[in-house]
Amino acid sequence: xxxxxxxxxxxxxxxxxxxxxxxxxxxxxxxxxxxxxxxxxxxxxxxxxxxxxxxxxxxxxxxxxxxxxxxxxxxxxxxxxxxxxxxxxxxxxxxxxxxxxxxxxxxxxxxxxxxxxxxxxxxxxxxxxxxxxxxxxxxxxxxxxxxxxxxxxxxxxxxxxxxxxxxxxxxxxxxxxxxxxxxxxxxxxxxxxxxxxxxxxxxxxxxxxxxxxxxxxxxxxxxxxxxxxxxxxxxxxxxxxxxxxxxxxxxxxxxxxxxxxxxxxxxxxxxxxxxxxxxxxxxxxxxxxxxxxxxxxxxxxxxxxxxxxxxxxxxxxxxxxxxxxxxxxxxx
Numbered sequence: 250x251x252x253x254x255x256x257x258x259x260x261x262x263x264x265x266x267x268x269x270x271x272x273x274x275x276x277x278x279x280x281x282x283x284x285x286x287x288x289x290x291x292x293x294x295x296x297x298x299x300x301x302x303x304x305x306x307x308x309x310x311x312x313x314x315x316x317x318x319x320x321x322x323x324x325x326x327x328x329x330x331x332x333x334x335x336x337x338x339x340x341x342x343x344x345x346x347x348x349x350x351x352x353x354x355x356x357x358x359x360x361x362x363x364x365x366x367x368x369x370x371x372x373x374x375x376x377x378x379x380x381x382x383x384x385x386x387x388x389x390x391x392x393x394x395x396x397x398x399x400x401x402x403x404x405x406x407x408x409x410x411x412x413x414x415x416x417x418x419x420x421x422x423x424x425x426x427x428x429x430x431x432x433x434x435x436x437x438x439x440x441x442x443x444x445x446x447x448x449x450x451x452x453x454x455x456x457x458x459x460x461x462x463x464x465x466x467x468x469x470x471x472x473x474x475x476x477x478x479x480x481x482x483x484x485x486x487x488x489x490x491x492x493x494x495x496x497x498x499x500x501x502x503x504x505x506x507x508x509x510x511x512x513x514x515x516x517x518x519x520x521x522x523x524x525x526x527x528x529x530x531x532x533x534x535x536x537x538x539x540x541x542x543x544x545x546x547x548x549x550x551x552x553x554x555x556x557x558x559x560x561x562x563x564x565x566x567x568x569x570x571x572x573x574x575x576x577x578x579x580x581x
Contacts, residue, residue, distance in 0.1 A: 279526040282376060288522045291372040295518040298365035300511060305358035359394070362401075366393040366460060372522060373461035374540075377529045383462070383540035396459045400452070407451050411444040445485075446478055453477035456521055457528055466534030473524035473531075480520040484513050 267274040370393060371381040382389060418440050422433045453474040458465050488509050 275527065275530060278530040279523065282530050283523055283526040286372075286375045288372075288376070288519065288526070291368075291375070292515060292518040292522055295365065295368050295372060295522075296511065296515045298361060298368050299514045299518060301361035302358065302365045303510065303514065305361050359397075362397045363390065363394055366397045369456075369521075370396075370460045370462070373457075373525050376522060376525045377461060377463070377536075379461070379538055380540075392462070393460075396462075399459065400455055403455055404448075404452060407448040411448050414444060415441055446482060449478040449481045450474055453481075453521075453524070457525060461525070462538070462540040464537040464539055465528065469528055469531050469534035469536070473527040476527065477520055477524045481517060484516055488513055 267277060367390075374381045374383075384392075415437075419437060422437060454470055456477070457470055457473055491509055
């Protein structure tokens, strides 16, 4: 009997909780919007294209890395880094395969990236309840390609700045207290973690506004961007743990990289679309659709002909304040 009373009161209690807590109501509306546009299916399509784009991007990075490895100092540094983080990668193999890999990556990455950007733009605009394919086809593809290049440039600059800052901090600590001291190791770990969060935050802000071609205020963007940042950091940590667990198991080595990449991309794309739904259902700040077609300006000659018809009496322009209300300059 008490169970039936609890079940009867549950809907009212749930609605009361939504009225009392604005964040809960916002989260529910975002989840409903995500489910209404079939966000799981959209994220699966994004994952399909993102897998090939990521694969081509990794090949391009390996090709560039192979050209950089001609410097002995850089070769030694990269060798130590790969031994600590990716022990299965052979540096000399990267040097030997740089030409072939570079040609494949230069052709595959723009195509795969363009398909991924098209899917991301249409999915994001569907969540915003806007036209998914705005403008002519070729114009849309060129804008998507420009957005993809901008995101890649932003990511490259952010990673370079983070790597330079981390290297500078390591050099300062090494020449002051030494990297063997426990406080120095804690400082370097905290700095690396913070720099990673900043890179993810910048990338999240760009992903929420650039692909759907929207201008949003920072108040509206910051919360969803923080959600993406924290989610990506958790996914990165889980991926590193999984790779460490499976690196000594030959059976897992065959499928670990591809499987982890697919799971990571699926979760990341779902996170991006859920954050997009949070931004779309938010009531903070203004939103401007940069892809919306503005109406053409009125023809001045036609307006003059309407006001002064040939052979007819002159009609003065209609008074916009025809009801006699005195508007101040603040109430217009």
